[in-house]
Amino acid sequence: xxxxxxxxxxxxxxxxxxxxxxxYLLSAKGGGCNGxxxxxxxxxxxxxxxxxxxxxxxxxxxxxSVIIEPRTEFLLQGTTVDYEKGLYEEKFVFTPTEKKNETRxx
Numbered sequence: 599x600x601x602x603x604x605x606x607x608x609x610x611x612x613x614x615x616x617x618x619x620x621x622y623l624l625s626a627k628g629g630g631c632n633g634x635x636x637x638x639x640x641x642x643x644x645x646x647x648x649x650x651x652x653x654x655x656x657x658x659x660x661x662x663s664v665i666i667e668p669r670t671e672f673l674l675q676g677t678t679v680d681y682e683k684g685l686y687e688e689k690f691v692f693t694p695t696e697k698k699n700e701t702r703x704x
Contacts, residue, residue, distance in 0.1 A: 600695070601657070601666060603679045607690060608659045610681040615662055621646045625667035626674050626692075634673055636692040641665070 601624075611622065623641045626634045641649075646665065650656065655666040666674060676695030682688070 600676050601655070601674050601679070602677075603657060603659070603664060604681070607679045607681040608662065610688075610690070611662045611664070612660050617661075619661040619663075621663045621665060623649070623665050623667055624674065624679070625670045626677075627670065628673075634692075634694070636677075636690075638664075638690060 611620070614620075621641050621643075623637075623639050623645070625637050625639075627637075629635045646663070649665050649668065652668045654668045655671065657664045657666070678693045678695070680691045680693065682691050
C-alpha cells in the first residue's frame with residue numbers, strides 16, 4: 599500500500615490530539631473535485647479494535663495512529679496526505695499520485 603502522510607500532516611494530527619495517543623480513520627468515497635471525497639475521523643478504542651481485526655493498514659507516528667478504512671483502501675492507493683496553512687485557511691490536502699489536483703477535507 600502506497601499511502602503517505604507528510605511530516606506537516608503528522609504534526610497537525612499531534613497538535614489536534616494535544617499530545618494524547620489518538621486514532622484516526624482515513625477513508626474515501628466517490629465524488630468530489632477529483633473523483634473522491636476524503637474523510638479523517640477520530641475513533642474510539644472499540645472501533646479501532648474492530649477495524650484492526652479486519653487486517654487494516656495502520657500508520658503510526660508519535661503516539662498517533664491513522665487507520666486506513668479497509669473497504670476504501672483501494673481508493674486511497676497512491677494518495678499523499680499533507681497539511682497546508684495559508685493566509686486565510688488551514689486544511690488537510692489529499693493528492694492522488696495519478697492526479698496532481700488537490701482536494702480539501704470538508
